[in-house]
Amino acid sequence: MEDVKxxxxxxxxxxxxxxxxxxTTILQAARKIxxxxxxxxxxxxxxxxxxxxxxxxxxxxxxxxxAKDPRPMPKLVASCITPVQDGMVVENTTxxxxxxxxxxxxxxxxxxxxxxxxxxxxxxxxxxxxxxxxHGAANTRYEEERRTFDKHDLGPYVQLHMTRCILCYxxxxxxxxxxxxxxxxxxxxxxxxxxxTYIEKAIDNDFSGNVIDxxxxxxxxxxxxxxxxxxxxxKPVDAHRDCPTCSGKVTLWYRGEEVIRVTARRNExxxxxxxxxxxxxxxxxxxxxxxxxxxxxxxxxSVISANKYRADLQKPAFGQxxxxxxxxxxxxxxxxxxxxxxxxxxxxxxKSLPSATE
Amino acid sequence: MAIKVLTEHINVPGIETFDVYRKQGGYTAVEKALKxxxxxxxxxxxxxxxxxxxxxxxxxxxxxxxxxxxxxGVPRYxxxxxxxxxxxxxxxxxxxxxxxxxxxxxxxxxxxALGANKSFIYVRGELMYVIHILEKAIAEAKAAGFLGKxxxxxxxxxxxxxxPGGGAYICGEETALLESLEGKRGNPRNKxxxxxxxxxxxxxxxxxxxESIATTSWIVNHGGDAYAAIGIGRSTGTKLISASGHINxxxxxxxxxxxxxxxxxxxxxxxxGIRPGHKLKAVVAGGSSVPILPANLILKLGxxxxxxxxxxxxxxxxxxxxxxxxxxxxxxxxxxxxxxxNTWNFSRFYHHxxxxxxxxxxxxxxxxxxxxxxxxxxxxxxHDIDLLVDVARRIxxxxxxxxxxxxxxxxxxxxxxxxxxxxxxxTNPHEATQPGAVFKGDMALV
Numbered sequence: 184m185e186d187v188k189x190x191x192x193x194x195x196x197x198x199x200x201x202x203x204x205x206x207t208t209i210l211q212a213a214r215k216i217x218x219x220x221x222x223x224x225x226x227x228x229x230x231x232x233x234x235x236x237x238x239x240x241x242x243x244x245x246x247x248x249x250a251k252d253p254r255p256m257p258k259l260v261a262s263c264i265t266p267v268q269d270g271m272v273v274e275n276t277t278x279x280x281x282x283x284x285x286x287x288x289x290x291x292x293x294x295x296x297x298x299x300x301x302x303x304x305x306x307x308x309x310x311x312x313x314x315x316x317x318h319g320a321a322n323t324r325y326e327e328e329r330r331t332f333d334k335h336d337l338g339p340y341v342q343l344h345m346t347r348c349i350l351c352y353x354x355x356x357x358x359x360x361x362x363x364x365x366x367x368x369x370x371x372x373x374x375x376x377x378x379x380t381y382i383e384k385a386i387d388n389d390f391s392g393n394v395i396d397x398x399x400x401x402x403x404x405x406x407x408x409x410x411x412x413x414x415x416x417x418k419p420v421d422a423h424r425d426c427p428t429c430s431g432k433v434t435l436w437y438r439g440e441e442v443i444r445v446t447a448r449r450n451e452x453x454x455x456x457x458x459x460x461x462x463x464x465x466x467x468x469x470x471x472x473x474x475x476x477x478x479x480x481x482x483x484x485s486v487i488s489a490n491k492y493r494a495d496l497q498k499p500a501f502g503q504x505x506x507x508x509x510x511x512x513x514x515x516x517x518x519x520x521x522x523x524x525x526x527x528x529x530x531x532x533x534k535s536l537p538s539a540t541e
Numbered sequence: 542m543a544i545k546v547l548t549e550h551i552n553v554p555g556i557e558t559f560d561v562y563r564k565q566g567g568y569t570a571v572e573k574a575l576k577x578x579x580x581x582x583x584x585x586x587x588x589x590x591x592x593x594x595x596x597x598x599x600x601x602x603x604x605x606x607x608x609x610x611x612x613x614g615v616p617r618y619x620x621x622x623x624x625x626x627x628x629x630x631x632x633x634x635x636x637x638x639x640x641x642x643x644x645x646x647x648x649x650x651x652x653x654a655l656g657a658n659k660s661f662i663y664v665r666g667e668l669m670y671v672i673h674i675l676e677k678a679i680a681e682a683k684a685a686g687f688l689g690k691x692x693x694x695x696x697x698x699x700x701x702x703x704x705p706g707g708g709a710y711i712c713g714e715e716t717a718l719l720e721s722l723e724g725k726r727g728n729p730r731n732k733x734x735x736x737x738x739x740x741x742x743x744x745x746x747x748x749x750x751x752e753s754i755a756t757t758s759w760i761v762n763h764g765g766d767a768y769a770a771i772g773i774g775r776s777t778g779t780k781l782i783s784a785s786g787h788i789n790x791x792x793x794x795x796x797x798x799x800x801x802x803x804x805x806x807x808x809x810x811x812x813x814g815i816r817p818g819h820k821l822k823a824v825v826a827g828g829s830s831v832p833i834l835p836a837n838l839i840l841k842l843g844x845x846x847x848x849x850x851x852x853x854x855x856x857x858x859x860x861x862x863x864x865x866x867x868x869x870x871x872x873x874x875x876x877x878x879x880x881x882x883n884t885w886n887f888s889r890f891y892h893h894x895x896x897x898x899x900x901x902x903x904x905x906x907x908x909x910x911x912x913x914x915x916x917x918x919x920x921x922x923x924h925d926i927d928l929l930v931d932v933a934r935r936i937x938x939x940x941x942x943x944x945x946x947x948x949x950x951x952x953x954x955x956x957x958x959x960x961x962x963x964x965x966x967x968t969n970p971h972e973a974t975q976p977g978a979v980f981k982g983d984m985a986l987v
Contacts, residue, residue, distance in 0.1 A: 236731035237899045239939050258938045264731045287935030291904035324928055327911040350897060369726065369897070372709070374907040376897030 192269040193250075196220050197277045209262035209273055210241055214452060221452070222275050223285070223314045225292070225399050226351035227263035229454050234356050235263035238292070238349065240314060242284050247272040259284055282318070289319035292349050295330050295374060296400070303347065305401030307414035307486045310453060311349060330374055337367075337386045340406050340465050341395060345377050348402035354378060354394040361458050362388045378402070389428055392464040396447050396455050407465050408444045415486045417443065419479035424472055429460040434479050435470075442468045451482065543810075544771055546759045546779045547752065548795045551639050557674060559681035562642040570758035571649045571687055575695040578761070583654035587757060589765025591777035596622055596713075596750030597828065597868040598943075599852045608737040609655060610745040618746040619652045619660040620722065621754050624706050624713040626665055627828035628890055629870030632781035633751035635793040637664070637671050641678035645701065647754040649687060650761050652699050655747055659700045663718050666708040675703045710894035714942045715748040716740075717896065728898045729942035750868075752781055773799030776851035780866070782811075786873035789813035799854075801847040802826075803840050806873065819875035820986035823959070826855055827867020829887045830947030832954030833880070834864050836987040860954065876986055879979045881966050884955040885913035891948035902945040905936040909952055916963060919970030926963050930956055959984075 191202040196213045197220045203212045211229075214221045222243055227235035235241075241263045245256040250270025259281060262273070275281060293315060300306040332345035350369070355378070358367040367386055370379040380386060386394070395403050417436040424431045436444040445464050447455040467473070481488040555561040562568070574583050588603030609617060621644065625633040637644055644662070652660045664672050679701050682688045690698050704722055706712050712721045716730035719741045740746025756778065760768050769777045776798040785791045788806065790813035796805060806821065807814045815821050824839040825831060842848050842857050849855075856863045874883070892910040897903045909932055912925050933949035940946070956963060962980040966973040973980075 236941060239899050239901055242939060261731070261941075266733075284935065284939050287939070288900055291900045291908075291935070294904050294908060325908065327908065327915075349900065350903065352898075371897070372711070373892060373895040373897045374903050376903070 190269075192267050192271070194267045194271045194273065196273045197275050203267060205266075205269075207267050209243060209245075209260070209265050209267055209271070210235075212267050213243075213262065213273070213275060218451070220275055222262045223310075223317065224263055224452070225310055225314060225349060226353060228353050228356070228397055229452070230456075230458075231353060231356040231360060231397070234351075234353055236261045238351055239288050240285060240292075240318075242281060242288070244274045244278045244281050245271060246274050246278075285318045286320055289315050290324070293319065293323065294325040294327075296349060297329065297331075297346050299347075302410075303401040304404050304409055304414075305347075305398075308453075309401065310399035332377060335379075336406070337380055337403075338391060340392055340461065341386060342404050342406050342409065343378060344402050344404065345379075346402075347400050348378055349400055350376055350378070351399055353397040353399065354403055357394050357397050357458075358386070358391075361393055362386075362390045367394070389460045389462070390458060392461045393447065393455065393458045396449075396458075405444065405465075407468075411443050412438050417487075419481065419487065421448065421476040421479050422473035423476065424463070424467065424474060426460060426463050429463060430457045431459070431463060432457055433459055433463055433473075435473060435475075440470075442470060442473075444468075448479070543795075543797050543800075544779065545795050546768070546771070547636065547643065547755055547781060548640075548793075556640050557638075557642070557678070559642060559678065559685060562640070563685075566762075567642055568646055568682075568685075568687055570646055570761040571653075572693060574650045574653055574761050575693050575697055580654045580656055583650060583757075583761060586760055586765040587654065590756075590760045590768035591765075591775065592753065592756055592760065592768060593776070593852065594750060595752035595756075595780065595868070597627070597830075597865075599866060602749065602753050605737070605749070606655060606747060608735070609747055610738045611656070612745070616659065616744050617655055617657045618741045618744060619648065619655050619657040620715075620718065620741060620746055620748045621648060621660070621662040621751055622713060622715065622718055622748050623662050623664040623668075623671075623751045624709075624718060625751070625868070626708075626710040626713055626894075627830065627868050627870055628887065629783065629785060629825060629872045630828045630868045631783045631785075632793050632869055634668060634671065635783075636751060636755060636781065637668075638674055641674050642682065643755045643758065644675070644751055645678055645682050645688075646758040647756065648701055649682075649692070649699060650757045651747075651749065651754050652701075653697055654757075657747075658698050659702065661722060661741075662701065662703045663712070663722055664703060664705055665712075666705045669705065672703055672705050679703065709896075710890070711896045711942070711944060714944065717942065718748060719746065728896050729944075731941060771797055773849065773851050774853055776853060776866075780850070780869055782850070782869045782871050784812050784871045784873070786871075787816050787819060787875035787878065788873045789816055796850055798849075798851045800850045802850055802855075803847055805850055805871075806840075812871075812873065815873070815875050819877065821873065822876045822878060822984065822986055823874045823880065825870070825872040825874075825951075826864045828870030829872070829890065830943075830950055831865040831867040832860055832863075832950050833884075833958065834862075834954070835958045835985055837985040838862050838958070839864075840987060860950070861957070864954070876981075876984075877977075877979055879917075880955050880959040880962050881913070881917050881973075881980075884952055885910065885917045887951045888913050888948065891944065895944060895948070899941045899945070901936045902940045902948065905932050905945070906948045908932055909948070913952070916966050917974075919966070919974040921963075921967040921970070923964070923967055925967070926956055926960065929953075 194212045199216050201216050222241035225238035225240045242259040243262040247253040249268030335343045366380045395405050417438050420435045422435045433445050434448050435442045447459045550565040584606050592602045593599045709727050711717045712727040714729045717727040721727035736746045772778050779795050779797050782794050794811050805811045821836040823835050825833050852866045855866045888910040892906040895902045895906045933953040936945045937949040965980045
């Protein structure tokens with residue numbers, strides 16, 4: 184079998200040619216070229232079968248269907264589910280129609296998404312935040328009421344904050360494919376659709392925690408980590424342990440000396456490489472449980488890497504006081520006096536921030 | 542008297558029973574097909590007839606059949622889409638309740654042509670009494686030997702199953718219908734693969750509308766060429782039109798394609814004109830999802846010719862000045878109808894029926910509905926009109942299934958042709974929100 188090499192397909196994405204195996208999707212071909220031309224993906228998740236096609240964030244224009252039939256496709260296509268053809272020419276960021284459609288998708292995703300990033304655990308590692316930052320408009324045209332839901336506890340570890348959900352169905356596929364007892368699906372339809380468990384049932388199995396990792400937004404959160412910290416104050420470190428149920432390969436998130444969170448490892452597309460069990464995720468939060476491998480590679484542009492491993496104390500003068508405060512917060516000795524906030528007149532707080540105290 | 546393919550015997554008393562239907566020449570197509578023809582010959586006749594899918598898209602039926610993959614050892618399925626739920630369309634409902642055996646005969650012939658041994662009729666759940674009628678008819682046909690094992694001694698087996706749906710508009714989309722039929726949540730599937738390759742239970746499947754399938758028995762009896770001789774150009778045959786609204790004689794009419802729209806509205810044989818004392822304002826020609834057209838554009842083409850009831854003529858001029866034949870839900874408005882309110886009503890329907898799978902449709906339909914609601918109730922702003930156009934533009938074509946388009950087109954077309962009326966609602970909120978208030982400005986009434 185090995186000597187029969189499948190013929191590779193030549194695909195051009197934004198003017199860059201790449202050779203991929205037949206059956207590859209446009210998105211995967213673009214990812215092979217690099218992050219500059221890879222379309223964003225909010226619902227597609229490579230490890231999960233059947234995911235994709237829903238969020239429409241990855242829409243691209245196919246300028247030529249294939250070498251045999253070089254007609255363009257009439258509509259924009261979802262690149263995550265469209266297989267490539269030999270000689271296909273794809274326009275991603277080079278096509279204004281695509282960028283406009285994507286702007287629309289950001290707008291649609293955000294109209295019912297609360298802009299509560301300042302209090303959301305996902306902020307800083309949120310796919311929607313990144314997507315909106317890259318492709319969205321700065322203002323909103325939505326004046327209507329947003330849909331809201333109550334928070335639900337799904338068992339002892341996971342909390343569902345449906346208001347933030349963008350209905351990517353990733354957690355549904357995870358529950359279907361990783362775990363064997365599915366109690367987790369989508370109820371209702373349209374913009375009233377919600378992720379739910381059958382009559383408030385808890386998600387109760389060894390791998391339930393993975394739904395937190397696959398969630399692109401802050402809808403499914405880790406109850407052992409909720410409101411503990413901001414992701415950019417933590418240091419991610421790769422570690423492993425002998426686990427009888429899973430691979431045991433994880434990322435530990437440190438604040439000071441303390442492991443405050445354990446997650447599965449992610450690749451450069453923010454996708455989990457190996458799903459981990461709940462014991463690893465929730466119950467082994469001591470450094471002594473783990474064999475440390477080294478710091479996790481974080482993309483240069485990510486806020487997670489901001490101010491992390493810098494040893495230099497030679498800061499420009501204007502930022503020194505602020506920087507000092509940030510270093511302290513990493514070690515949890517937050518002192519707001521150093522931030523200079525208290526120098527503002529107190530009545531200003533009373534006027535402009537009435538709801539912040541709730 | 543125009544030729545009637547489907548409704549020829551519809552007024553015969555007792556036509557819903559097997560015996561009466563058989564006496565009127567029913568089930569001869571089954572005899573002819575099973576005894577004298579091969580499945581491929583039946584497909585060839587349907588291809589020759591040029592009959593196009595009557596569910597709305599107008600895709601040639603014979604071509605759809607010929608796309609069906611035929612791998613060895615894998616069952617093939619025929620599914621009849623009787624989940625008719627487009628506002629303004631009620632032809633399938635009428636056909637199934639009055640002459641159920643026509644559909645069953647068509648199902649047998651079509652299943653034979655496609656080599657399907659198990660076929661499904663997916664009926665919308667609200668029509669429980671129609672389901673009972675169909676089940677009774679199937680039992681009668683089975684008792685007479687037209688269904689079951691070894692039909693008429695030809696060695697061909699067919700089991701026919703009537704499946705009630707849960708009452709969702711989205712389950713009229715063929716892949717959502719298949720999901721629903723499999724017992725899952727009725728979400729449309731990503732395409733490709735198309736149902737012709739991987740459909741019901743991942744097997745090759747053809748999904749056809751009730752009217753399309755019912756037509757096949759006539760085509761087998763009289764030949765594809767005879768069917769192609771009816772109609773005009775590529776719009777062959779006859780079409781059931783569900784006429785409703787401000788007309789004298791609402792109801793289901795079978796027309797030969799190519800009939801002028803003007804004749805259809807004003808002739809006594811069909812709609813019988815606008816109700817006395819009123820004038821035609823606008824028409825939705827093919828069910829709520831197709832673009833609405835004002836009176837002058839629906840009756841005349843750009844070059845002054847009469848617009849005809851055919852796929853080509855109705856879509857003449859693109860969406861700027863044209864519309865679509867769609868599923869034949871012909872809704873007529875006179876000058877007392879408020880287009881803003883009507884658009885809001887349609888939009889509300891699509892908001893309610895969006896499955897919530899893909900983001901433009903899930904969020905956009907709700908957004909449009911809320912903005913239209915605001916305009917209708919006197920809280921609109923001038924920039925809302927352009928906002929609606931922009932939202933509709935960003936939904937259209939960017940969704941998994943055509944529901945997004947269906948939601949966007951009525952809004953975009955209503956603003957395109959009746960912008961004055963939207964502006965009047967915004968600038969005169971007090972006047973516009975009075976009970977029965979309607980725009981009386983400059984517009985083309987016929």
